[in-house]
Amino acid sequence: MSIKMKKNLCVLIVLTLLVSACEKMVVNDEDGTNDANVMLRIVSYEQASFPAKTKGSIEDVCSRLCFHIYNDVGERVAYVNQKVDGDGFGNAYFTLERGHYYLIVVGHSASNNPSFSKNERVSISGSDLGDTFWCARDLEIGDEAVVEDLTLNRIVSRINIIPVDKAPAEMNQMIFSYKGSKGTFDGLTGYGSTNTNQTVVQDVNSADKQFGFYMIPSAEKDSIDLAIRTYSVNEKGSATPLTEKKISRLPVQRNSVTVCKGNLFDNESSEMLVEIIVRIDDEWGPDIDFPF
Structure with a gap:
């Protein structure tokens, strides 16, 4: 093999590794402009906030939303974190390969986002814990696009x-x-x-x-x-x-x-x-x- 061919082979290997690394985690893909095959929408929350007796929109009870997706072995493969003042609050888009996944969504108003660790464990700082909403869903990704309308439930x-x-x-x-x-x-x-x-x-x-x-x-x-x-x-x-x-x-x-x-x-x-x-x-x- 010539020196030139060896150099070209090395470049090809490096590019392949970079592409593979990028495919492992989808982060902050909120605008749906990259041919996403999964769209998630918060359409309601099951209960109104404790101080109030009337129902409103998700913005009334949460200032942050976290959409996190795990594979079957408990590894996080994609996520989107949103703030209420950002565009598209309550809608998230992902591009996932075929297979089975677990979706976890947390709505809260803490100063920082929760930590999401392996095996779907979520932690909110104790001093930051306030009214908190959640949902979990199985996602089966095939040839067709997946659209999920989600309802959050209070867990506190x-x-x-x-x-x-x-x-x-x-x-x-x-x-x-x-x-x-x-x-x-x-x-x-x-x-x-x-x-x-x-x-x-x-x-x-x-x-x-x-x-x-x-x-x-x-x-x-x-x-x-x-x-x-x-x-x-x-x-x-x-x-x-x-x-x-x-x-x-x-x-x-x-x-x-x-x-x-x-x-x-x-x-x-x-x-x-x-x-x-x-x-x-x-x-x-x-x-x-x-x-x-």
Whole structure:
């Protein structure tokens, strides 16, 4: 083989490797201008946001959308991340080879996008977790173009604490502690996938009438043991403990608000009234009282 032929062969091999590398991951192909064979459209979300009782568009509840596609061995092969102020929010386009894939879509309003790891595991920063929507779908790619109209479902539970007693005047920090899942979930089921000690730290004011946080339940009917501690934190960051309240077997379920009412600051083991408000298909379900 001549030196010239060897050089040409080397160039051909390099070009082949580059093309193969480019085919492994499709990123931010949002405009559909590259002959995409998969089009995804968010057409609705199943429930309206917790504060509201009326249904609107996806822009009303999410400022970011993440479309991620995995192959059968749990490897991510393509994705599109969108912001609400970008063009085509709610529509995503992909070019995929024939075969079977798993689609995971997450709608959220966090400051950063979730991390998507192998085996369809999704993690949202705990401090960033808010109202979160999700869907998963099987995609079978053949000769014909695929168009999927998607509905997102809420996967978080909101815990609201409403004290009926007076807070310490010097209180300026509240810490919620429990064991369970916070912002990490199985992308194929939408349920929490960790069972570890969680801490939610919030700056509060003694005049506040309600406190709370979001979490992702690990099962359809889940429960947590919740500890609520309050502190007075000075300018140097030194914290003085004030009160502590523990609530056992607190029921949580996705697409619901668990409301706890009672004496929060008395440092006693008196019970708090717990009720669950369930949001399903834009109709409020009955309240569920849970004395404990």
